Every structure is written in structure tokens, then in C-alpha cells.
Amino acid sequence: MNVYLVGGAVRDRLLGLPARERDWVVVGATPQTLEAQGFQPVGKDFPVFLHPETKEEYALARTERKTAPGYQGFQFHASPEVTLDEDLRRRDLTINAIARKPDGSLIDPFNGVADLHARILRHVSPAFAEDPVRILRLARFAARFSPLGFQVAEETLALARQMVAAGEVDALVPERVWQELSRALMEPRPSAFIRTLRDCGALARLLPEIDCLFGVPQPEAHHPEIDTGLHTLLALDMSAHLRAELSVRFAVLVHDLGKGVTPTAELPSHRGHEGRGVPLVDAVCERLRVPRAPSDLGRLVAKFHLHCHRAFELKPSTVLKVLEGLDAFRRPERVAQFTLACECDARGRTGLESQPYPQRAFFEAAYAAAATVDARRFVEQGLRGAQIGEAVRQARVKEIATIKETRTTSAIN
Numbered sequence: 391m392n393v394y395l396v397g398g399a400v401r402d403r404l405l406g407l408p409a410r411e412r413d414w415v416v417v418g419a420t421p422q423t424l425e426a427q428g429f430q431p432v433g434k435d436f437p438v439f440l441h442p443e444t445k446e447e448y449a450l451a452r453t454e455r456k457t458a459p460g461y462q463g464f465q466f467h468a469s470p471e472v473t474l475d476e477d478l479r480r481r482d483l484t485i486n487a488i489a490r491k492p493d494g495s496l497i498d499p500f501n502g503v504a505d506l507h508a509r510i511l512r513h514v515s516p517a518f519a520e521d522p523v524r525i526l527r528l529a530r531f532a533a534r535f536s537p538l539g540f541q542v543a544e545e546t547l548a549l550a551r552q553m554v555a556a557g558e559v560d561a562l563v564p565e566r567v568w569q570e571l572s573r574a575l576m577e578p579r580p581s582a583f584i585r586t587l588r589d590c591g592a593l594a595r596l597l598p599e600i601d602c603l604f605g606v607p608q609p610e611a612h613h614p615e616i617d618t619g620l621h622t623l624l625a626l627d628m629s630a631h632l633r634a635e636l637s638v639r640f641a642v643l644v645h646d647l648g649k650g651v652t653p654t655a656e657l658p659s660h661r662g663h664e665g666r667g668v669p670l671v672d673a674v675c676e677r678l679r680v681p682r683a684p685s686d687l688g689r690l691v692a693k694f695h696l697h698c699h700r701a702f703e704l705k706p707s708t709v710l711k712v713l714e715g716l717d718a719f720r721r722p723e724r725v726a727q728f729t730l731a732c733e734c735d736a737r738g739r740t741g742l743e744s745q746p747y748p749q750r751a752f753f754e755a756a757y758a759a760a761a762t763v764d765a766r767r768f769v770e771q772g773l774r775g776a777q778i779g780e781a782v783r784q785a786r787v788k789e790i791a792t793i794k795e796t797r798t799t800s801a802i803n
């Protein structure tokens with residue numbers, strides 16, 4: 391049997407990037423041969439084994455054939471007769487289909503090295519069309535590698551377009567879409583994921599609420615970039631620039647969905663878009679089965695982002711209402727997440743990328759002050775039931791008012 395290093399580890403080393411997980415492909419072996427050598431089988435769908443010591447993944451060379459739409463519709467064929475070329479042929483991109491022998495020499499039947507040098511994301515073979523998740527992977531690699539100058543090959547985009555037109559992406563199960571979307575959001579340029587999906591028509595099928603933001607104007611005075619879709623992309627890349635966690639990036643993606651349903655007669659103004667956005671965020675989250683933390687934050691940022699921008703104009707009681715809306719007194723981490731998403735929104739505008747966003751510190755300080763109010767004080771004073779809640783609220787408002795005053799005074803000084 392022969393063993394080759396494949397996939398991301400080979401690609402990233404050629405790009406001079408830090409090493410990540412190593413995947414191996416085994417040619418000329420049976421599951422029994424590997425098990426006899428101490429490899430442990432993992433997963434029931436794939437012929438994959440763990441190395442007895444390194445615990446790295448070794449997959450038997452395999453071919454696969456689509457039998458039905460969707461995730462489960464694949465038939466794998468792994469046998470000692472499957473060649474390395476056959477295994478590489480069913481991989482997604484040429485840059486992911488380079489193998490390295492233990493002696494360091496490369497086997498590169500699909501010219502992945504040339505595409506690495508030319509900075510091209512190109513599909514390996516027509517087999518690409520058999521699994522629609524490859525479109526999402528393509529877009530995700532664009533999000534990762536476009537800062538290095540990578541572009542999607544025209545022929546790959548054309549193939550992706552055909553797949554979308556044939557209804558292929560409609561068969562994707564929500565878990566696979568969310569898995570790719572959530573990974574793509576964590577890449578250095580998440581906007582390239584959305585752009586690639588848009589370029590091949592997949593965005594309209596998977597995230598129509600985002601797709602319809604493109605071409606929707608906003609007031610130029612607030613948004614020099616004008617287009618709502620473009621603003622969303624700028625805000626998203628800002629979230630990557632500020633190294634935000636997943637929930638924040640997802641919230642940034644969906645914060646302006648309400649602008650997609652503004653009545654035409656009201657454009658370019660979007661009065662009330664926050665409220666209109668919430669049910670759309672719900673729809674996306676339900677459809678893609680988005681986990682609780684990002685979906686909750688997405689809803690909250692859609693609903694309250696203008697409050698954050700206007701922090702200094704708000705009455706202390708309104709600041710408290712926002713904090714309560716965030717459930718901040720039980721979920722304190724929400725304050726930093728919410729305000730960071732709002733900063734990405736504010737700085738995700740052409741020419742305003744470096745502007746300061748003091749609203750964040752203000753909200754944090756207002757929360758910290760309000761959180762010092764201790765209900766026990768009012769119990770000791772003899773208050774009962776609803777009276778306690780009201781006293782706590784008033785004390786919190788007072789604390790926030792003090793913060794507001796100091797912040798305003800220091801701004802004047």
C-alpha cells in the first residue's frame with residue numbers, strides 16, 4: 391500500500407501558510423489491512439481510519455457516485471483498485487487535489503500547483519457538479535484566499551451557474567449550508583463568500599433576504615456607498631478586521647435585512663427597517679437551523695442597532711430598555727457582542743472605516759453602572775414584590791444618568 395498527504399496540508403505548505411490538520415489517502419489497501427496495522431475505523435459513511443499513534447485521518451482512496459439529491463445521496467466505492475488519480479479527480483478544487491509522497495515529491499495531475507501560483511480557484515473535473523456543497527466550499531475558499539489575490543476561474547463560475555440553474559443548491563440540507571456559512575464568516579474576507587454565491591446565483595436560492603439588498607439605495611448622507619448590499623459586505627469585512635466572534639459576524643450579516651422590504655415610495659429612507667428586519671432574521675435562522683447564540687444576537691442587533699448609534703441622544707431610561715432587551719443583566723456578554731456588531735455597522739461605510747465609535751464604551755459603562763444596583767438593598771428597606779423591581783429600575787436609570795453626564799462633560803472638555 392502507498393500513503394500520500396493530500397488536501398489542505400499540501401496546499402497550505404505550498405502557500406507558505408502555517409500547518410493545519412493533515413489528511414492522508416491510502417492507495418492499494420483494504421479496511422482489513424489497515425485494521426491489522428492498528429488503525430481505528432471512524433465514521434460509518436466514509437472509509438476513514440485513525441493512525442494508532444498520531445491519530446491523523448487516513449482515508450482509503452475512493453470514488454463516489456451521486457445517487458440522489460441531498461446529503462445522503464452518495465455511493466462510495468473504496469477498494470484497493472481505486473487509484474490516486476481517481477481519488478483526486480472527485481475532489482473539489484485543483485489546489486485541494488495535490489498529493490505529496492512521503493519523499494516530498496508532488497503528484498499533481500490536475501495542475502493545482504500552477505493554479506496556486508496563478509491564484510486561481512478552479513474545479514478539478516465535471517464531478518464537481520455532483521455535490522452542490524462544493525459551490526459553498528468554493529465561495530468559502532474565496533473568502534479565505536481572496537486577500538492573497540485568488541479569484542474564481544470563469545469556467546468554474548459557469549459550472550456553478552449551471553448547477554444553480556438546475557436546482558442543485560435547493561437540495562442542500564440546512565446543516566450543510568450553515569456549516570459552510572459559519573466557517574466562511576470566520577474567514578478573513580467573508581464578503582468574498584457572499585459575492586461568489588451572488589455571482590453564480592446561489593445567494594438568491596440560499597439567502598434571498600441578503601440577495602435582495604443589492605441595488606437597494608440608502609441615503610448618501612449616512613451611506614456614501616449607497617447600496618445596502620455593498621454596505622452589508624463592508625460591515626461584514628469590518629467584523630473580520632475587528633476579529634469578531636461568529637455570533638457577531640452573523641448578526642452583522644443580517645442586521646439590515648429590513649431594508650430589503652422598505653416600500654419603494656419611501657426609498658432611500660428606511661424608517662422602521664429595524665422592526666421589519668426581525669421576522670426576516672427569524673426566517674433565515676429557522677430555515678438554516680442557526681444555533682441559538684448567533685440567531686438571538688442577530689435578532690437583537692437587527693432590532694436595536696440604531697439605538698446603539700444614537701446612544702448619546704437616548705434618555706437613560708431608553709438605554710436601560712435596550713440593556714433589558716439584550717437581557718444583559720443575565721447575559722452580560724451580550725453587551726460587548728451587541729456593541730461590537732454596531733461598531734462594524736458604523737465603520738462598514740465607505741470612507742468611515744477608521745472613525746471612532748465611542749458608543750461602545752458608553753454602553754459598556756452604562757451597563758457596568760446599572761449592574762451595580764443590588765436588589766437586596768430594597769428588600770432590607772422593606773419593599774416587597776413589584777415595588778422591588780420598580781426601585782431597581784429607577785436606581786439603574788439614575789446610575790445610567792450619571793454615566794451619561796460624565797461622558798457628555800468629558801466630550802465637551
Ligand SMILES: Nc1ncnc2c1ncn2[C@@H]1O[C@H](COP(=O)(O)OP(=O)(O)OP(=O)(O)O)[C@@H](O)[C@H]1O
Nearest residue numbers: 396397398399410413480481482486487521523524
Ligand atoms: N464536498 C467535497 N467535495 C470534494 N472534495 C472535498 C469535499 N470536502 C472535502 N474535500 C476534499 O477533502 C480535502 C479535505 O477537506 P477539508 O474539509 O478538511 O478541507 P481542507 O482543504 O483541508 O481545508 P481546511 O483548511 O478548511 O481544513 C479537501 O482539500 C478536498 O480535497
